Amino acid sequence: xxxxxxxxxxxxxxxxxxxxxxxxxxxxxxxxxxxxxxxxxxxxxxxxxxxxxxxxxxxxxxxxxxxxxxxxxxxxxxxxxxxxxxxxxxxxxxxxxxxxxxxxxxxxxxxxxxxxxxxxxxxxxxxxxxxxxxxxxxxxxxxxxxxxxxxxxxxxxxxxxxxxxxxxxxxxxx
Numbered sequence: 615x616x617x618x619x620x621x622x623x624x625x626x627x628x629x630x631x632x633x634x635x636x637x638x639x640x641x642x643x644x645x646x647x648x649x650x651x652x653x654x655x656x657x658x659x660x661x662x663x664x665x666x667x668x669x670x671x672x673x674x675x676x677x678x679x680x681x682x683x684x685x686x687x688x689x690x691x692x693x694x695x696x697x698x699x700x701x702x703x704x705x706x707x708x709x710x711x712x713x714x715x716x717x718x719x720x721x722x723x724x725x726x727x728x729x730x731x732x733x734x735x736x737x738x739x740x741x742x743x744x745x746x747x748x749x750x751x752x753x754x755x756x757x758x759x760x761x762x763x764x765x766x767x768x769x770x771x772x773x774x775x776x777x778x779x780x781x782x783x784x785x786x787x788x
Contacts, residue, residue, distance in 0.1 A: 707733075
């Protein structure tokens, strides 16, 4: 993981606002994530985790650390007579994840195609379209607890999904 200084963010936001981040890094795996949040010299530095850049409007330079999430991976982890369980990493583009499921004939996500952003942002907003919300096809997630510096599990009820809402916008905000 390489830490950049004064990184232009033009290509990292869909509005293509020309701003910079004082510090910038890309994370590609859990080890990178643990390292950046475990480094005491960045403990009090303001941080912004950036996925696809479609849900942010920069109005000025970011005087902190922008962490670009590029953790990738999609895998089938189980199946029963009614469901296929698929695990997708937070840095995967949401639409590409939907296409992957469609290509494998795993139904349920097709109404959620073309929604911009990354898989990791989908539970925060409880994304939805055409009568389907993420909560309708969701089983569980693993998230990195910044405070505990470890992975934690959330099941469907833990997420407290509502209309374009979740526990991540309230209790776990920031």
